[in-house]
Amino acid sequence: MSFSVRVPASSANLGPGFDILAIAVGLYLEVDAEPAEGEPVVLEGPDLRGGGDLVLDGLRRVASAVGRPCPGCRLRVRSDIPVARGLGSSAAALVAGMLVGNRLLGDPLDRAALLRLACEAEGHGDNVAAALYGGVALAVPTATGWLYRPLKLARPLRAVVFVPEQTALTREARAVVPESVPRADAVANAARCALLVLALVEGHFEHLAEAMDDRLHQPYRARIFPYLPHLIAAAREAGAYGACLSGAGPSVLALAEPAAAEAVRIALQNAASEHGVAGTALDLPVEADGARVLTATRQ
Template sequence: MAPLRVRVRVPATSANLGPGFDSLGLALDIWGTLTVEAAPASVRADGMAWLALAAAERLFAQRGRPLPPLRVEYDGGVPVARGLGASAVARVGGLLAACALLGEAPDPHALLPLAAELEGHADNAAPALLGGFQIAVRRDDGSYLCAGFPPPSGLRAVLFVPQRELPTAEARRVLPRSVSRADAVYNIGRAALLAACLASGRLEHLDEATRDRLHQPYRERLFPALAPLVEASLEAGALGAYLSGAGPAVCALTSGREEAVAEALAKAARRLELEGETIITAPTSRGAHLVEV
């Protein structure tokens, strides 16, 4: 018998990791919780709840079923419109909840194509569903292939999350329609190096591996503080740093010296008169999961 109330936890995610535009993502130990329950009549929803309901409705439609009246409540520490995968939290949460309400056991790999379609790309959806470090590739026929592994033990992520929002659509509009061969080769090499670093634990190369020419230089026009924040984190001992997703959050990867890096980011932000907060967290190997059915 399908439940009348479902609770789902979904991790925040940091996409691109510098060179892996629309392809690489890392799940973070920051969580959003969605509670979805049957309601006597349709309940007006907006924000995260609306995204979750829209995702649930798509899955019900795939099964040839109408979406029943539902109420969605969101609670969690995932900042919205900051480059930490909040929309993927809502959509993936809605898909897992829909599975449970349909009486199905959620299959993250089976849900990835729809999650990626809803998101427009899989770099946040894959780690939100599966946890860990994920490489998502879109095949020529439009389907997705995903491969990943647990992040190295001891790896930490220090975030600076600006108070201002930067919607993904705005951050994508500034990107060029084509890039040079030199820039493509630059990023291909560093994306491969990044995967090798994280798979092998050779973290000493992360500074070079998190560099990018395909999106960060263009998005810096919208967020000029990016370069000073990255530089401050590296000078304080970060292994590598990059614009998280479409931004404006900056993620510095560390293995020790987390407090020093956090303080350096906060100090640089004060110098730039940029309001925001620092968060010290870690990657997580766990993806979205049901916590109450």
């Protein structure tokens, strides 16, 4: 029985939620899987700059976790998630591979177990939690493992994302973030992270501009993405509740009510052009459902 899985993109941090918060957005990676018992895994699809390898990695991690051989299959991967842009393309590929492997092996692992495996592979849980569960995800490392909690939006928001043509590697964006920050900045970030969670779940979206004002990583990453403060300001002026760097960059995320989303998209596009940054601004839905099996049909 063949089937497909679909996994959304995700934007992590949301400003101060460094490595613990992410939101799933409406761009997708899909994998069509056809079982092929006794055969090796065959992967077809575009060059995803490691994404295909991560699909296979996810599949193999599930097989290893349940102590079974990697199932033979033919996989076709397609994706509209821009790679190396801070939109969770690697997390989507990893989660897709895990879902495929889990289904091929008879679904021995529940979502919580899949999340633990994905967090172990990624080293942090923000993108994989949002990719797996959808919506706004809080993923916190604890002494006993990863704690995931969904944050239910009080009312609808649109994710307006400017995606530069230039790419960026997460390891390079992490390298500019210092190992320690001034105590005042740490306190400010803790306060804003708490405010961000409350604003999202209680509907006080008017606080998002302040809540998404990060001091832990964005000021340092703005050195390699100098257009960041200008795009954040343009998004706010156009009616966005708040804006931030998307993940490790270089994309910029703005959160807006549906009626304001088009104005925010145009403002981001114009601001980027004014500062010589080529790219495309997208008005995207927040993906509420997360990763799922799309079809299951007998061949």
